[in-house]
Amino acid sequence: MDIRFDGKRALVTGAGKGIGREIVKLLTECGAAVVAVSRTQADLDSLKAETGCEVILADLTQTEEARRAATSAGAIDLLVNNAGIAVIQPFLEASVEGWDETMAVNLRSAFLISQIVALGMVERGKGGAIVNVSSQASMAAIHGHAAYGASKAGLDHLTRVMALELGPHQIRCNAVNPTVILTPMGEKVWGDPVKSAPMIARIPLGRFGYPNHVAQAVAYLLSDQADMITGATLPVDGGYLVG
Numbered sequence: 001m002d003i004r005f006d007g008k009r010a011l012v013t014g015a016g017k018g019i020g021r022e023i024v025k026l027l028t029e030c031g032a033a034v035v036a037v038s039r040t041q042a043d044l045d046s047l048k049a050e051t052g053c054e055v056i057l058a059d060l061t062q063t064e065e066a067r068r069a070a071t072s073a074g075a076i077d078l079l080v081n082n083a084g085i086a087v088i089q090p091f092l093e094a095s096v097e098g099w100d101e102t103m104a105v106n107l108r109s110a111f112l113i114s115q116i117v118a119l120g121m122v123e124r125g126k127g128g129a130i131v132n133v134s135s136q137a138s139m140a141a142i143h144g145h146a147a148y149g150a151s152k153a154g155l156d157h158l159t160r161v162m163a164l165e166l167g168p169h170q171i172r173c174n175a176v177n178p179t180v181i182l183t184p185m186g187e188k189v190w191g192d193p194v195k196s197a198p199m200i201a202r203i204p205l206g207r208f209g210y211p212n213h214v215a216q217a218v219a220y221l222l223s224d225q226a227d228m229i230t231g232a233t234l235p236v237d238g239g240y241l242v243g
């Protein structure tokens with residue numbers, strides 16, 4: 001199965017590091033013209049040098065910056081809402097600031113960007129595909145993940161409502177739900193072997209994932225090979241969610 005995106009224009013958020021960066025590389029290899037959005041200029045500069053992508057610097061917690069990024073990206077056929085943060089705090093100690101920032105990046109920015117991008121898709125009448133990068137933490141309770149898990153459960157449901165309302169315009173909307181992926185975020189949250197060992201023990205495949213595992217699932221869901229798939233939440237979790 002050869003996935004190609006020649007002639008397509010893709011927008012990827014949170015593209016500076018980790019999973020988003022890998023998605024930009026893969027979509028570029030598959031022939032897409034990619035616009036990368038992130039909030040650290042040095043990451044965008046190195047990504048542009050590596051892939052030839054276009055770049056937009058934006059802090060997606062800011063409504064007008066998110067809208068400006070989506071508008072200035074131009075006519076987008078493929079959207080990946082990947083930007084996310086993990087503020088891990090025990091529920092009884094969780095801060096309202098952590099809650100608000102988590103919601104702003106992980107859920108609200110996907111709403112803001114998707115609304116503008118999908119409006120353009122509807123106006124052009126050629127359909128499109130959107131993938132939201134969610135998490136296994138949307139479906140399973142994990143210690144310290146109250147805000148994070150709630151934001152990703154919200155993202156899963158946003159995905160379903162978007163699939164319902166945008167389906168008649170041939171715009172497909174899906175989510176991927178990774179387990180721990182070894183990125184800067186994954187290392188920050190799970191880098192301590194004392195914490196990671198019980199998590200690995202619950203994953204049937206017995207290992208954490210890498211950014212390319214998520215990028216390949218995203219590319220599939222964006223591609224014409226997934227032409228009849230919309231509203232899905234696809235675990236990329238080594239089987240964690242079966243338990």
Ligand code: NAP
Binds near residue numbers: 037043082135177
């Ligand atoms: P990462 O290594 O921390 O990279 C996240 C990227 O998003 C960074 O480039 C970051 O930029 C950018 N970003 C964060 N907040 C932003 C904002 N307000 N505006 C614009 N860009 C912003 O994270 P990752 O592990 O690749 O995670 C990517 C996605 O996968 C997230 O949605 C995450 O929740 C999800 N996920 C990750 C894992 C995991 O274990 N890694 C598991 C399941 C799901 P700066 O570095 O400049 O802040």
